[in-house]
Amino acid sequence: MQHRTLGKTGWQVSPIGFGAWAIGGSWGSVDDDQSFAALHKAIDLGVNLIDTADVYGDGRSERLVGQVVKERSEQVYVLSKAGRRLDPHTAEGYNRANLTAFVERSLTNLGVEAIDLVQLHCPPTDVYYQPEVFGVMDDLVAQGKLRHYGVSVERVEEALKAIEYPGVATVQIIFNMFRHRPAERLLALAQEANVGVLARVPLASGMLTGKLTKQSTFEADDHRSFNRHGEAFDRGETFSGVDYETGLEAVEELKKLCPAGLSLPQFALRWILMHDGVTCAIPGARNPSQAEQNAAAAGAEPLDAATMSAVRAVYDERIRPLVHACW
Known part of the structure; x- marks a missing residue:
């Protein structure tokens, strides 16, 4: 698997990483044995970046990731997050005492x-x-508690700041x-600033797998049920903020372009990797088969200009009016 440089860290990372939200929680039932197997399969295939967070299953994801990495001899970079344990989640809560406590808890979990x-x-x-x-x-x-830091953002404007x-x-x-909006300015400016870009929610909460239908149902503890x-x-x-019916319609158009x-x-992952400013896409995987499918996208042939334009046309017609100005 080829590698890309992750911004100021200088690390050479796989263009497909492992997003560990789903193995922690908020995606319905999770099987830890399958999660372990998925993580190991991804590393077997050359994935060397895992993204987790302290709130994914209240530390469950971090503990799973930490255990797997300990069992491997390869260099695997583990990224976590801090801040969403705050309740209420306010700007005032991002202070020295809280951030230090969150980081120390993650050190223990990992x-x-x-x-x-x-x-x-x-x-x-x-x-x-x-500042x-x-x-x-x-x-x-x-203090040596972390090697580098970054941000996970909702809006392009936040990233630019x-x-x-x-x-x-x-x-x-x-x-x-x-x-699509990050491609307009952020990716180029991040490159200029030597900042790595991680593309999260790359499959739009599973919508871009093409497996969801009007009849699909989600468990009560799945965010696709409780956070629509x-x-x-x-x-x-x-x-990705797109209403369910519209998402399904757009997917049918994208299937024709695959x-x-x-x-x-x-196809969806390869589209992301066509953008030079992206360092790594971080799809989730809850079993080895999903991990294998994700990793294979890194070696897929580049998409041609006509296909890229056609994807943009689907976005412009069906999605842009709904989300482009929001995030």
């Missing part, structure tokens, strides 16, 4: 002396205008066939 990279976890917009918060993160690096801080090594943002309209967290996290030899999710 079973490490230093976390490779910690991201502020979709904080309120005001946080990006508080002291980023100063705390600089101090945590200096975040990359002004010299210590920010990475930006994680929703970028997929249903969310932003009841629990930002609406854009679920199906190159021979690729599954729809591989």
